[in-house]
Structure formats: C-alpha cells, structure tokens
Amino acid sequence: MTPVTQKGSETRASILERAVDLASVEGLEGLTIGRLAAELRMSKSGLFAHFGSKQELQLATVGAAALRFRDSVIVPSLDAPEGAPRLRAMGDRYLERLGDYSGGCFWAATSAEYDDRPGPVRDAIAAALDAWLAELERQARIAGVDQPERFAFELYALVMGVNSRYRLSGDERVFGYAREALDRLLVELPGESG
Amino acid sequence: MTPVTQKGSETRASILERAVDLASVEGLEGLTIGRLAAELRMSKSGLFAHFGSKQELQLATVGAAALRFRDSVIVPSLDAPEGAPRLRAMGDRYLERLGDYSGGCFWAATSAEYDDRPGPVRDAIAAALDAWLAELERQARIAGVDQPERFAFELYALVMGVNSRYRLSGDERVFGYAREALDRLLVELPGESG
C-alpha cells in the first residue's frame, strides 16, 4: 500500500512554508540555508538534500509563494461574480492579507530584488506576477473597462504602494487611501452598483 | 595654502557614485566592499578606510542617493510653479529619469530590502522617502487638493508601480498608463488648465 503521506514531502512542505516567510523579510538572496535549517532545527545538509542547490530552493520557494497567493487572495475572491465585483474582492483580499504576514508581500520584496538579476529565479517571479496582472486584466475586460491593461496596472500599483508605504512608515491610513482610489476606479464601470 | 579639493574627498565621491548605482541593482546588502573596490580598481582596505564600517558605507550611499534624487528630480521641477504644475513636473521628471539608470530606482530597491530590517540604514531610507512624500503632500495642499495625504500616496504608488512593472516586464506602456492616471488626478484640480 502506498503511503498517503511520506515523511520527506511533509518536511519539504514545512521547509518551504518557512522559506516563504523568511524570503519575504530577508529576500531570496538573504534567505540562507544555514539559517533556514537552524530555525527548523535541522542540519544544513539534511535540508540541502531536499533541493540539491540553493537556486532550486529559491525556485521551490517562489512556487510555494505562488500557491499561497492563490489560496489567500485568488480563491477567496472566487465567490464574487466575475468583473468589477471580483476586482474589488481581489484588491480587498490582498490588502486584508498584508497584515497577516509579518514580512509583508513576498512578491514586492522579491521582484524588487530580482528585477536586475537575470536567471531562472527572476523568470519565475516575473511569470507569477505576469499571471496576476493577466488575471486582473481579464476581469477588467469582463467588467467592461475601456483599457484593461491600464486598469490592471493601476490596481497593481495601488496595492503594491500600500505594501511599500505601510511597511516603511507604519501609517495605516494608506489602506484607506487605496480603497478610496479603488472605489474611484470601479465606480464608473457599467454594471457596478456604486 | 589649503587645497580647494583634497584627493580623499574626490575618491570618496566617486566611490559613492558607483555605490549608488551598484546598490540600485544588488541592494545595499548585496553591495559588497570587495566588488565595489574591484570596479573602481582600488584595494578593499583602501576603500574601506574611507568609511570605517560597511554600515557607514551604506549610510553614506543613502545620503548620496538622496542628493542625486534632489538634483535629478526635485531641482529640475522648481521651474514649474508650485501646486499642480509642480506635481506634474515631479512625476514627469521621475518617470523620465527611470530610463537613465540601468539599475532602476534606488529607493524602490532599497526600501523593499530594508522595510523589515530595523536599524540606522532603514531609518535613513525611511526618512528620505518620508521627505519626498511630505513634499508631494505640500504641493498637493497648495494645489487645493482636498486630501493631500491621499493624493501624495497615489502619486507615489503610480510612479513606483511604473518602476516595478517596467523593470520586471520591460513593458514601456506603463509609462503612458501612469501619465494618464496622473492626468486624471490633476485635471480636476482648481487652477489646472486641463
């Protein structure tokens, strides 16, 4: 009988969970195998064996972060009907979850870190963010926005701006500013009930 | 006769110029003394003696970046009258200069890197960005904006969003998106000639 869960994959999952949190704070380059192992009370070599190289660990971490983003932002927004309501839901979900993770947004931290470092890690980060932008664009098109790309960019800029300003200044008013701006973006859409 | 310029301060200035560029790409933590020295064809120890510690080098680099920002974004905007025209000028100036520096915006890179690293370096970065936000706010108030803090945040989010998206995707259309959004923000102001 094949086991339902193997020990190894459980360990791997817990490593990646911690790795996403750590990388949100220290970056994917500052994420060190030794520190990660110490926090999980493992040996460096034992942890290392799961990935074979630091780059593979980084790529796996990006993948785990993408899954987490899907679970905590995308999936909870699927209740809202497509178009304007879902755009509002995704924006709100993102802003809500910002406070949950003490390290702030993984994508804000790592995309700024890797935007000038060519390679597979950068490509993986870029692909994940492009996918999110594409989904925003798709919903904006469904909502009847005239320029879906522009709309997606503005929503992205607003929520990332909240992360940036809130992390650095601690000023919670930026959440309100972004929600007001989001309202202004959405309110003029066809089929949006103010 | 006291010399007008000492050799040491010239060297220091050229070190910091290169350091700002390097930190925009690699971050202030990724900015390593050895690499900086190699690029300037100096010895590690000779360069190190100018600052005494890596943290002092980082702080000096932040200071040099602040001066550069002032010279390349603030000062050229002083031609425009205060209020709405100057806000537009500062936004445009920032967007124009983005292409000049191959490493992108120093502040976007380093603020994301240090928002979770308490200490003097973080404080210096936060102070510089707060000063910029405060200036945007001041101009917004002069322009007659009802919520200057919200306005300053939106302008900040837009231009930083351009840096983020342009660096990662290379899509130049985001410059247009931001200018359109900036227009929309400014056009409804009193004293703005559409």
Add this chain to the structure above:
DNA sequence: CCAGTAAACGAACGTTCGTGCTTTTTTATA
C-alpha cells in the same frame, strides 16, 4: 631637503556562505 600626514595598499584574521561526501537514523513494507 626634510618631517609629517593622509591615502592607498597587500596580506591575513575569523566567520559564514553554498556544496560535496560519508555515515547514521528513520521510515515503510514484505
């Protein structure tokens, strides 16, 4: 011309990094 000072140098320090090998421990199944 000589003394004093500032700037830059080369070598080495202790530490931490990622990585490779070998061994021990744990887990899953027959």
Add this chain to the structure above:
DNA sequence: TATAAAAAAGCACGAACGTTCGTTTACTGG
C-alpha cells in the same frame, strides 16, 4: 520482525564576506 530505501546528520572543503593590521606611496608645510 527483517530489510531496503529514504531522510537526516556529520564533517569538511573552497570561496567570499567584513574587518584589522602594518607598510608603502604621495603629497604638504616648514
């Protein structure tokens, strides 16, 4: 319960990190 496979640990390596040291070079003022 025995056994093979998987997981984790132990140990060591070469390289790079920030930093310190003593020395050498290049100016400057008397």
